[in-house]
Structures are given as structure tokens and as C-alpha cells.
Amino acid sequence: MTTSVRVPRPASVPRTELHVDPRFLPLADRFFAMYRQPQHGGGALTAYFRGEKVLDIWAGWADRDRRWDRDTMALSFSTGKGVASTVVHRLAERRLIDYDAPVARYWPEFGAAGKDDITVRDLLTHRAGLHKVRGLMRSPLDLLEYDAVVQALAATRADPRRLRGPGYHAVTYGWLVAELIARVTGKPFVQVVHDEIAGPLGVDDFWYQVPGHHRPRIAKLFPHINPAGLNWELTSNVLSLVGPTRGLAEAAMPQGFDVLVRNPAVHDAVMPGWNGVFSARALARMYGAIANGGKIDGRRFLRKSTIAQMSEVQTRDRDYVLGIRPHWSLGYHRPLLATTREQPRNAIGHYGVGGSGAYADLDSGLSLGFVTNRLGSSLTALGDLRLARLGVEAQAIVRNGK
Secondary structure: OOOEEOOOOOOOOOOOOEEEOHHHHHHHHHHHOOOOOHHHOEEEEEEEEOOEEEEEEEEEEEEOOEEOOOOOEEEOEOHHHHHHHHHHHHHHHOOOOOOOOEHHHHOHHHHHHHOOOOEHHHHHOOOOOOOOOOOOOOOHHHHHOHHHHHHHHHHOOOOHHHHOOOOOOOOHHHHHHHHHHHHHHOOOHHHHHHHHHHHHHOOOOEEOOOOHHHHHHEOOOEOOOOHHHOOHHHHHHHHHHOHHHHHHHHHHOOOOHHHHOOOHHHHOOOOOOOEOEEOHHHHHHHHHHHHOOOEEOOEEOOOHHHHHHHHOOOOOOOOOOOOOOOOOOOOOEOOOOOOOOOOOOOEEEEEOOOOOEEEEEOOOOEEEEEEEOEOOOOOOOOOOHHHHHHHHHHHHHHHHOO
């Protein structure tokens, strides 16, 4: 039985009632231990188990003079790719999108420069060959111009390496998926996110353009995303010249990006590959529905057959951007847990650079949503180890029947 209980907590946690199923107290303890001092920042963690919310907690600081509270949200980088992908599957379920149709069927301009045979399935598995954001636009601020960016992507020739395997579209993925969705529905992407995700789930906190009255809720990110504290421009230039790291620089390190992520104008723009702002509660609820066979609170969100399709691994090839084998499914990767034991075999989600992320374990019925403002490793494209460690604790609770 799930109850809301008052649990022992460090001084960093506001005195308020937190939603905790007693079975998940060890997971809560591990989470609270991460946010003991202001320099640790803050975060929130929500879990669903078999369609029931079993954990909803938060701790730490949203800013130097502001505690993290129930309504705090965070910029969550690539975590938003999973949300955007889920929109595609909602549309595919109604046969508005065919995974094996050319993207150009829905977005005719996309077929330029020999891309007429690239399919929706290719797009969702990072095999479109359009990973390059570095040099795509003249200046960093041009990346804020959605129409200009999607026009540039449509005119770009695909990288031939796509024929040998995936190449993580670290930043461009969001624009490509958003424009596909807009062309299919005839509506702005952000409106479709509301109609297909926020509305059906009954929670608003899925933002790519953040309304002005919600912006005070956004936690301040720190420190800078500069790799290992090095100068962004110098580091990205060097990496772009070295064979093994060239793809990463091309896909994830456009000029001036370290400054752009701190520009409030990013909340006016639509850049779904990285600028999504979410609460842990919203993320866990979406993945909670997926983990629970597509239902939440007795309402159908996705069919089981759709979940089976979207979670099937599409490629086991080495990713030429990341240098690893992420085992991409249709818009998601398998969650990574910080354990030498067996990783979840039937799970999907998306982590974001810096630490935020969310996932659904389809076998156990568990979902986790985690957001934070204290950025971890900026070189770890699929997130740092905090969610991976929390996932180990959560899986142990489920496995041991606590």
C-alpha cells in the first residue's frame, strides 16, 4: 500500500510531506544523500511501479538562495528526446505515421540532396546521417530560429557513414522529429506535445517553449558545461580535428553552445533535442504508463502492440558519434545502471547530458524520472552516474520484493 509519509531527511530538504511508499525508503535515502550541501545543487525523483506512484521526492537548492520545492523543474537536455519520440508513437498508433515510410512523404523538402529514401525508422534510430550541428548555422544565436534550422537540415546531404551504422544526432534529432510531427499534424510541435502527452497524462510539465509564468520554476543550472573545465571553443575545435572524437564534436559541440545554454532565450525556442524543461513527476508518469502496458490510472495511453514496436532494438552496430553500441530502439536507448550485474533487457528511456533522465522497465513495471540542476560530466552523452546508481537501488527493491 502506498502512503504519503514523513521520512528522515537532511537539512537540505524543505519541511514538507513527501510521497513515499515504505518499500522505497532505501531509494529515498540514496537520493537525499546526493544533496547535502548547496554546492550539490538540487533535484527531484519520482517513481511509478505497476502504474502506481510510489515515490515523489525532492531535495537541495534550485538556486543559491532558493530551495528546490515540489514545483521546481529543470532543463534536462537529451531527456527530451524520449518525450518527442513518444509523440511519434502516439501518431503512428493512429496510422498517421508509418515507420517505414520515407520522411519525405510527410516533409517533401527533406528529400533534397539524395535523402528521399531515408525513412522514419532511420530517423528514430539515428541513421539519417544528419548528426552535424557544428557549422550548420552561421552563429550560435541562429540555432534559436526553428524555421531556418529545419530548412538547413532539409537541404543538407546525409553523411555516408549512416549506411554502416547509427550516428547519435545529439542536437539535431529534436528538430528533425519536431518538423516531422508538425508536417503530419499540421500543428506546431509544442501544441502536439500538449495534445498527445501532457493532456492525456494530466500533467503540464512537458515544456519546450516555457510560458513566462512558469519560468520562475526553472532551477538554475551549474556549473558550466565546459568539458573538464576547459575552454569550450578550444576543446571543441581540437576534438573536431581528431578522428575518434570528430563525430562527437560535430554532433554535440557547436560553436558558442556553452553560452547558448545559459541564454534565457532558449526557453522561447523549439530545440527538442536538448532544451526540454520537465519535472521528475511528469517524466515518471509518462514512462510509468509505458512500463504498465500502456495504461495509467485506468486510462489507455499507448497500446501494448505499439510499446512492443517502439521498444524493439533496431541496431546493435557501433555508433560512429558515441563510439559505443547504444542498442537504439525507436527513439530511446536502454537505461544504463551502475552495476556489474545484468542490465535491464527490456527497458527504454533517455538520459540527458549532465544527469537528468527517465526510463521504463517493461519487465518489472518500474519507471523512474530524475531531474537535477547540478550538471555532472559534460562528456557523457547519455548522462552521468546518478540516475544509474538510483536505478540500481530501485531495481533491487523491485527484485527483492521489499
